Amino acid sequence: MLRDITLGQYYQTESVIHRMDPRVKLGGTLLFIISLFFFKNFLGYAIAALFLAVVIKLSGVPFKFMVRGMKTIILLLMITVVFNLFLTPGTPLVSFWKLTITIEGAKLAASMAIRLTLLIIGSSLMTLTTTPNNLTDGMEKMLRPLRVIKVPVHEVAMMMSIALRFIPILLEETDKIMKAQIARGADFESGNIFKRAKALVPLLVPLFISAFRRANDLAMAMEARCYRGGEGRTKMKPLKYKKRDYIAYLCILVYMVGSIFVGRLSF
Amino acid sequence: MSMIIDHVNYIYEPGTPHARKALSDICLQIPDGQFVGIIGHTGSGKSTLMQHLNGLIRATEGHIYFNGEDIYDDDYDMKKLRSNVGLVFQYPEHQLFEIDVFSDVCFGPKNLGLDKREVELRAFDALRKVGFPEELFYQSPFELSGGQKRRAAIAGVLAMKPDILILDEPTAGLDPKGRDEILGQIKKLQQETGMTILLVSHSMEDVAEYVDRIIVMNKGSIMYDDIPANVFAHYRELEEVGLAAPQVTYIMHKLREKGLPVDAGATTIEEATEEILRALR
Numbered sequence: 001m002l003r004d005i006t007l008g009q010y011y012q013t014e015s016v017i018h019r020m021d022p023r024v025k026l027g028g029t030l031l032f033i034i035s036l037f038f039f040k041n042f043l044g045y046a047i048a049a050l051f052l053a054v055v056i057k058l059s060g061v062p063f064k065f066m067v068r069g070m071k072t073i074i075l076l077l078m079i080t081v082v083f084n085l086f087l088t089p090g091t092p093l094v095s096f097w098k099l100t101i102t103i104e105g106a107k108l109a110a111s112m113a114i115r116l117t118l119l120i121i122g123s124s125l126m127t128l129t130t131t132p133n134n135l136t137d138g139m140e141k142m143l144r145p146l147r148v149i150k151v152p153v154h155e156v157a158m159m160m161s162i163a164l165r166f167i168p169i170l171l172e173e174t175d176k177i178m179k180a181q182i183a184r185g186a187d188f189e190s191g192n193i194f195k196r197a198k199a200l201v202p203l204l205v206p207l208f209i210s211a212f213r214r215a216n217d218l219a220m221a222m223e224a225r226c227y228r229g230g231e232g233r234t235k236m237k238p239l240k241y242k243k244r245d246y247i248a249y250l251c252i253l254v255y256m257v258g259s260i261f262v263g264r265l266s267f
Numbered sequence: 268m269s270m271i272i273d274h275v276n277y278i279y280e281p282g283t284p285h286a287r288k289a290l291s292d293i294c295l296q297i298p299d300g301q302f303v304g305i306i307g308h309t310g311s312g313k314s315t316l317m318q319h320l321n322g323l324i325r326a327t328e329g330h331i332y333f334n335g336e337d338i339y340d341d342d343y344d345m346k347k348l349r350s351n352v353g354l355v356f357q358y359p360e361h362q363l364f365e366i367d368v369f370s371d372v373c374f375g376p377k378n379l380g381l382d383k384r385e386v387e388l389r390a391f392d393a394l395r396k397v398g399f400p401e402e403l404f405y406q407s408p409f410e411l412s413g414g415q416k417r418r419a420a421i422a423g424v425l426a427m428k429p430d431i432l433i434l435d436e437p438t439a440g441l442d443p444k445g446r447d448e449i450l451g452q453i454k455k456l457q458q459e460t461g462m463t464i465l466l467v468s469h470s471m472e473d474v475a476e477y478v479d480r481i482i483v484m485n486k487g488s489i490m491y492d493d494i495p496a497n498v499f500a501h502y503r504e505l506e507e508v509g510l511a512a513p514q515v516t517y518i519m520h521k522l523r524e525k526g527l528p529v530d531a532g533a534t535t536i537e538e539a540t541e542e543i544l545r546a547l548r
Contacts, residue, residue, distance in 0.1 A: 179323050180362040183354040184423060185346065185378030202374065205364035209409070 011128040017059035018129045021245045022138025028252045029126045035259055036115050044263020045114045051255050052122055061128050066121050077116055084109040132164035141239055154230025162218070170211060177206045270297040270320065270352075270431060270463075275329035277315060277487075289315045290487045293329070297431070297465070302457050304474030304495075305467045307484035308509050313467050314357070316484070317433050320465075321352040350379050353429030357436045359420030363408040368399070368419045371408055375427040386426075393426035394419070396459075398452050414445035418452075425456075431463040432456075438473060450477055471499070475513045475534045483510070496532035515539045522546075 017025070032048070039045055056063060090104030127135070140157035147153050178188065181202045188199050277290040290312045297303060307313040318324040319331060322338055322345045331338050338348055356362065365371035372390040381389070394404065397418040403411065408419055421437065434453065438446040454477045457464050468474050474481065474495075481498045483491040485508045491498045499505075502512035502520070519531040519539060529546045533539040 176356065177362055179318065180354075180356045180359065182323060183321060183349055183356070184362070184375040185349060185427065186374075187346075187378070202362075202364045206362055210361055 009128065010131050011061045011065055013060045015058060015060040015129070016244060017055060017125075019244070020129075020248055021239055021241055022130050022134045023142050023239065023241075024245045024248045024252075025126050025130055026135070026138050026142060028248065029123055031252055031256055032122050033119055035256055035263075036118055038260045039111075039263035041263060041265060042111070042114075043265070044259055045111065045118070047255075047259040047262060048118055049114075051259070052118060052125070056121075056125060059125060059129050061125070065128060066124060070117070070120060073116070073120055077113060080116065081109045081113050084112050133161055136161040136164070137235075137239060152230075154233070158230075166211075166214070169214070170207070173210055174203070174207055177203055177210075269299055269334070271295070271332040272297075272316075272319070273330045273332065275316075275319060275326045275331065277312075277319070277324065278327045281327065288487055290319075290326075293489060295482070295489070295492070297463060299430075299463055300457075300461045301480060302454070302464045302478045303466065304478035304481045305465055305484065306469065306471060306474065306481060306510060308469060311484040312487040313484050314435055317354060317435055317465065317467055320431070320433060321349050321354050323354070350375075350427045351429055352431045353424040353427055353433065355421050355424045355432070355434045355437060357439055359423070359437075360408070360413070360416035362423075363416065363420060366407060367405045368408050368411070369394070369404045371419060372422045372426050375423055379427060389426045389428060390422070393422040396425060396452075396456055397422045398448070414441055414448065417441065417445075417449065421449075429462070431465065433465045433467070435467045436469070437466070438468070446473070453477070469510070471505075471511060472513045475499070475515075495534045499534060500531070 032052075036045075036048060039048070056066065085101055085105050086099050088102055088105030088108050090102035093101045093103050093106060095101065130138075136157045139160070140153055143151070143153045143157075182188070186199060186202055188196070188203070191199065272293055272295040275290055275293040276288070279287045279289050293316060305313050305317070315324060319326055325339065333348060333351070336343060338345070363371050365374065369387075369390055372393055373386050376386040376389045395401075399415065399418045399422060403415065408416060411419065417437065421434070425432065437449055437453070441449065450473065453464060453466070456462065466474055466478060471481075478495060481491065481493065481495050482489060483498060483505070490504075490508065491501060499512040499516045502516050505512055513534060515533060515536055515538075516531065519529055519533055519542070522529050522543070523531050527543070527546050529542050533542045
């Protein structure tokens with residue numbers, strides 16, 4: 001049940017996208033998302049979708065995986081579409097009862113839906129092709145200039161990678177404790193909301209205790225290996241741009257200029 | 268009153284690239300009152316199989332019958348099954364959550380919907396059966412030693428008065444003394460109550476002394492299912508799959524090879540001592 005969340009999951013395979021420097025993927029994803037907000041016509045979205053399709057094809061991640069990630073946000077998507085559809089003022093298209101759909105509303109709802117879908121698929125593609133460690137490494141290096149204004153970039157990156165690392169562990173732990181309590185006759189599925197909330201106590205208490213225990217152990221293990229923050233710390237595999245990364249940057253640039261130019265044309 | 272496992276197959280995450288066969292074609296019959304040891308390497312499927320027995324995992328294929336009833340029947344009462352088949356997970360102390368040991372042990376019987384008196388009676392009884400010291404009954408479970416925590420957790424399952432008690436590696440992480448105490452207590456429990464006990468372990472040494480029957484699992488299927496002496500006779504095959512027979516078995520076989528006429532079937536140190544003395548006489 002909890003395992004169906006694709007967002008933030010890594011899909012292991014060999015591809016040019018997987019081997020790419022995480023900074024390219026981070027920057028590319030960011031630019032891709034920004035580009036989505038510049039389009040004024042549907043041709044721009046078509047180009048964005050095409051670009052995304054090519055990248056997905058290159059990444060070797062089955063399309064099925066992306067769609068699975070979509071399931072979790074379908075509700076959000078529906079709400080956005082419905083609100084835009086009915087609440088945008090403009091020329092009425094159809095109206096029934098107290099509801100009116102306007103031409104502007106229909107257009108806005110459609111572009112919102114497309115935009116959100118592309119946005120989610122685009123960003124889940126990044127996490128599907130980049131290991132969490134790589135991702136935080138890239139982020140750390142990209143944000144390094146912020147150290148000048150006293151932003152603890154390394155510490156934030158380290159916290160993020162630890163948090164990401166702990167997600168699967170805690171999921172597994174939850175599963176185990178849940179089973180153990182079910183074996184003792186606990187019931188997590190029936191009763192009203194208060195009863196259910198109360199039923200979570202035997203799950204949450206052990207879960208928190210184990211999270212604290214694990215955090216403690218990890219801190220101890222890090223200290224035993226002389227971890228003392230980012231100052232003067234070197235990397236075993238430092239990030240270095242290769243030829244394919246420059247080519248990728250070029251592709252993204254071409255896409256940005258092209259799509260925004262076409263996307264802002266008015267017919 | 269018995270458990271029959273009929274051609275059970277289980278596949279993890281079917282239909283995804285992570286799909287993996289965890290159990291293949293398991294057939295077992297566990298009669299009442301038997302003390303069974305289930306041995307296997309990490310990932311051999313022993314824990315997965317145990318979770319099938321009280322319905323926490325549903326088999327992809329096959330059937331499980333408890334007291335002649337198919338537990339996968341639509342109208343089968345899973346809650347009742349779980350009270351009849353008690354499952355103590357690995358590191359069970361991680362499930363403790365109440366403010367004191369006694370209330371924690373009460374959790375199981377309380378979920379069965381019994382009245383307060385009966386719940387407390389059972390909790391008291393269960394704690395006594397696992398040899399939990401009375402002066403610690405109202406301590407926080409988080410302030411106990413590892414061995415005591417484990418006893419408290421086992422009592423938590425025992426208080427539901429199951430007919431079958433499954434223990435998944437009950438001695439993991441305990442020192443030798445704690446291990447012997449827990450195992451001794453379980454054996455005593457089995458003799459006193461006639462309960463069916465399934466003891467999961469990866470160490471032959473642990474179970475050899477206590478069980479009536481050993482089931483060896485390897486890569487999701489059953490490799491051997493026999494009385495301990497017969498299973499240990501295959502000590503060479505066991506080694507090939509990364510398991511070992513008790514040291515006594517090795518000594519007895521070595522002695523035989525060197526020409527001492529002993530019976531190599533001895534499984535415990537006591538039996539072996541007697542056997543060697545008999546042969547020397």
